Amino acid sequence: xxxFYYISDFLIPVLLFYIVAYALTERVHVxxxxxxxxxxxxxxxxxxxxxxxxxxxAVGMLRASGFLDFAAQYLSGAAGLLHFPVELIPLxxxxxxxxxxxxxxxxxxxxxxxxxxxxxxxxxxxxxxxxTVFYTMSVYFLTAKVTKTRWTLAGALISTFAGIAASxxxxxxx
Numbered sequence: 001x002x003x004f005y006y007i008s009d010f011l012i013p014v015l016l017f018y019i020v021a022y023a024l025t026e027r028v029h030v031x032x033x034x035x036x037x038x039x040x041x042x043x044x045x046x047x048x049x050x051x052x053x054x055x056x057x058a059v060g061m062l063r064a065s066g067f068l069d070f071a072a073q074y075l076s077g078a079a080g081l082l083h084f085p086v087e088l089i090p091l092x093x094x095x096x097x098x099x100x101x102x103x104x105x106x107x108x109x110x111x112x113x114x115x116x117x118x119x120x121x122x123x124x125x126x127x128x129x130x131x132t133v134f135y136t137m138s139v140y141f142l143t144a145k146v147t148k149t150r151w152t153l154a155g156a157l158i159s160t161f162a163g164i165a166a167s168x169x170x171x172x173x174x
Contacts, residue, residue, distance in 0.1 A: 044143060047142065047143060048139050048142055048143060051138045051139060051142055052139070055097055055098060055134070055135055055138065056098065058097065059097050059098045060101075062094070062097075063094075063101065068089075068090035068093060069090070071089060071090070072086055072087075072089040075089050083168065084164075084168055085118070085119055085122060087109060087113070087119050088109070088122060088123060088126065090105055091105045091106060091109065091123055091126065092126070092130075092164055095126065095127070095131075095132065095160075096130075096132065096133050096134055096157075097132060097134050097135060098132060098135060099132045099135070102127065102132075103127070106123045106124070106127055118171055118172075121171040122167050122168055122171040125166070125167035125170050125171055126163065126164055129163030129164070129166050129167050130160045130163040130164060130167075131156065131159075131163075133153070133156040133157060133160055136156075137149065137153065137156065
């Protein structure tokens with residue numbers, strides 16, 4: 001096991017030296033390429049910034065308005081039939097939009113129920129088995145200028161619901 005610690009300590013410096021050595025042998029101006037890439041990154045950030053701000057504002061409004069509690073109460077009957085914990089409904093909704101807001105909700109669940117509880121384990125697995133569908137689609141499709149998404153949303157939602165179902169099954173009843 002200590003062998004892997006030594007490898008990980010040296011991996012990044014070796015990689016950096018390899019990049020510099022390759023650039024020197026190929027006569028690439030590394031700093032100019034770095035500046036060009038950084039400028040392109042800033043342009044990309046500026047393109048997606050309005051989308052990010054809109055998503056963050058929407059998630060903040062959902063949390064502050066009490067909609068998530070209302071949705072949890074409204075969906076509690078269906079959740080009971082599916083043996084899905086009602087406490088995880090807000091996390092399931094927010095996870096579709098924002099990973100950081102979902103992490104905040106998961107931390108609240110850990111404080112209330114504990115990390116080793118059924119709710120805590122299911123929330124942890126759910127965070128690993130699902131994706132921020134709407135965030136990912138809006139950012140990547142906007143950046144790549146994709147206008148026809150076809151079945152992307154349906155496929156992403158189906159896979160997210162499969163991840164949620166897998167988290168419930170994998171956590172199991174304690």
